Amino acid sequence: MQRLYFLLVFITLGCSNQAQEQQRSILPGAYQTDDYLPLIEDKKVGLTVNHSSLIEGTHLTDSLQSLGINIKKVFTPEHGFTGTISDGVKVEYENSESSFELISLYGENKKPSTEQMNGIEIMIFDIQDVGTRFYTYISTMHYVMEACAENDIPLLIFDRPNPNGSYVDGPVLDTALSSFVGMHPIPIVHGMTVGELAQMINEEGWLKNQVKTDLKIIKTRNWNHQKRYSLPVNPSPNLPNDLSIALYPSLCLFEGTIMSVGRGTDYAFQQIGHPDYPDTTHSFTPVSREGAKWPPYEDQRCYGLSWIGKQPSYAFSLQPLIEAYKKMNRDDFFNDYFKRLAGTNSLQKQIEEGQTEEEVRASWEPALSNFKKKRKQYLLYKD
Structure with missing residues (x-):
């Protein structure tokens, strides 16, 4: 019995170590400096980021500045730059002590204005998402894409894994109910990274006046939709694990x-x-x-x-x-x-009315199946 116990412990530790090694091998887009530094060197850069925008524990702003990148403006989503502000609370900044201007995109100002985009030659979006339609970071991404398209500014998206990216489920949004917690005709769980979703938004003509963003995705390495991904930092204050x-x-x-x-x-x-x-x-x-x-x-x-x-x-x-x-x-x-x-x-x-879950799910078709088919053409990570 004792030998069996130690064997089980050995197997458990082995599986745990293997899972940890797989986690360490997953490299989000921000880590791919060789792929994007040539695109942003000698340019005035705007960033759309928050506390999750990390490269091995160092914030993207610090990493880029240490490499001599000229960051002009930093835009932030719901919960602010630090990711600690309560849900639904308007984010405002007074004088920033940083070398760049800090601009909130949560409150009355959800889309970068032409004035706010002035002086930026290229924009970077790097925020950890959790793969649901009502998580507002993708709504912020939508408005940033729109502002970039309208002001002829290229957009780089540093992609990150979607922890809920292994499946697609829920009712597809009725666009008559579009709001900041649901801007696109996608299901509650869309099964896409922000990079994949950005491509869909761009190509399906979902931006205002069907404008298109000059878009480039810096992919995550060593990840696919069936790989579990444990986030290294809480994506928002009330998603702690x-x-x-x-x-x-x-x-x-x-x-x-x-x-x-x-x-x-x-x-x-x-x-x-x-x-x-x-x-x-x-x-x-x-x-x-x-x-x-x-x-x-x-x-x-x-x-x-x-x-x-x-x-x-x-x-x-x-x-x-x-x-x-x-x-x-x-x-x-x-x-x-x-x-x-x-x-x-x-x-x-x-x-x-007391309908069962099975009855409710039946009403989501054929819209859900049609979305799954459409989704396939935008996937960047094959299983």
Whole structure:
């Protein structure tokens, strides 16, 4: 028995070391300096970045400046340059102590203006995404692409792996419901990197007036859509680990309901709850903190469902939503935000009518299958 135990430990450690080695071998686009330095040397460079824009732990701004690159302006998305500002909070900058101008693209100003683009000869976009339609970094990318096209500025996208990139699922957005949490006719889980999605946006004519960006993708090396990728840094304040990122596509829909998704706790997007949830087995109390200022039900004990401690399962499910709706049994369960997150008027009605997940999924066709076919022509990483 003891020999068997040590054999199992040896196998486990071997598998763990192999997984770690695979992680280390994955090199995002920002690491490919030989591929892009000739394109940006002696140019005035703009960057669209945040805290996730790293090369082996060093921020892209620092890496490029150490190589003599002239960074003129830095644009940032939701959560700001540091990635610590709460969701939905307008990002503003006063005087920057940096050598470059810092400009927020979250708040009243979501698209770089012609004035803000002035003096830039080439733009770089390098932000870690998590592969869902309602994660707003891809909306910021859309507006940056549009501004580059309108001002004749080339755009380099430093691609990074999509941790939810192994599958495609969910209803395709009804463009009548387009908003900053869903700008494109794609499903909730689109299964594309930002580079692949940028190509689709460009070629499908989704930019304003169907303008096209002079676009170049610096690919990630040693990764494909079936490879698991554990993010080296939290992509936003309330996605603290792999489990939250895997659950995010399913649990973010609760943001359009009366339920809390655990903002203001250590386990955001790993639990859902409400002060009046009838099953009191699991509970948590949200508190105001950095990255989660004034969370729903602040300082109130919430009861609900928990996935804390489970292994990440990369799949989209409606079951948590269906179960919570049945148990709460309230007419005010959904709010107006839900339709924008879902990207369709149908999903709320289907759940209220008591349809099964299988019945709901059937209604996503043929749009979902058509998207999957379209997606194939833009993929940069073959399995």
